[in-house]
Amino acid sequence: MKLEELLLKRSENKCELCQSGEALSVYEVPPQSKSNEDNCIMICEKCLSQIENKEELDSKHWTCLSGSMWSEVPGVQVVSWRLLNRLSNESWAMDNLDMMYLDEERLEWAKSAGLENGTAAEFHKDCNGSILQAGDSIVLIKSLDVKGSTLNAKMGTVVKNIRLVENNTDQIEGKIEGQVIVILTKYTRKQGA
Structure with a gap:
């Protein structure tokens, strides 16, 4: 059969x-x-x-x-x-x-999801280890100066509808004050987690 x-x-x-x-x-x-x-x-x-x-x-x-x-x-x-x-x-x-x-x-x-050629699966994770998905909302756990800009993203800022940066699980993209910026995942906490 x-x-x-x-x-x-x-x-x-x-x-x-x-x-x-x-x-x-x-x-x-x-x-x-x-x-x-x-x-x-x-x-x-x-x-x-x-x-x-x-x-x-x-x-x-x-x-x-x-x-x-x-x-x-x-x-x-x-x-x-x-x-x-x-x-x-x-x-x-x-x-x-x-x-x-x-x-x-x-x-x-x-x-081992996504194991190819013996490399471990990689996920975008926040500071607590929660897996981040495209479209999630996150909270900044640290005030961040945005390179090449006068913008300062304050601790506690909520960033909605994030995008995941392909091939780099340490970074996500989000919009703060109308500007799309790259944010290091270690400075984020998934909202509601």
């Missing part, structure tokens, strides 16, 4: 995350060297596009993780853990994450 047929049978022709029956495909949970029924899951197009950051995370959609996180399928557990971490600014996601248990091997797999 082909892998796709096995997964469709196991999932009863539904997305293993949100239970949708539309536009299903096999998702290989990275990183992996050989696809099998433990490290591949059947998911819908909506879940796939949000997992792969092609679409913004819709926290209402992901409340389904409250059920899927209890799946016995290793791949579903790992993806659920990763998504709950990405949604850590939501109290329900943090509550679920606190309840969730992964053995050491699966936790290591879950934390």
Whole structure:
């Protein structure tokens, strides 16, 4: 039996995350060297596009993780853990994450999201280690002089709708007094975290 047929049978022709029956495909949970029924899951197009950051995370959609996180399928557990971490600014996601248990091997797999060529996954994190996402609001924990400008960003300033600087997890971009500036993540705290 082909892998796709096995997964469709196991999932009863539904997305293993949100239970949708539309536009299903096999998702290989990275990183992996050989696809099998433990490290591949059947998911819908909506879940796939949000997992792969092609679409913004819709926290209402992901409340389904409250059920899927209890799946016995290793791949579903790992993806659920990763998504709950990405949604850590939501109290329900943090509550679920606190309840969730992964053995050491699966936790290591879950934390290795984006491992390519043996390099660890990198995330933009604030001063407390909370993962920052594009569109988040942050608070400055230190007054900052903006290079090449007379602007001084005061401690406590809220910066809304941040952008992540690609290829540099120590920097984000945000608008202060109408000016887009680069801010070091170590001087930020995620609002609400």
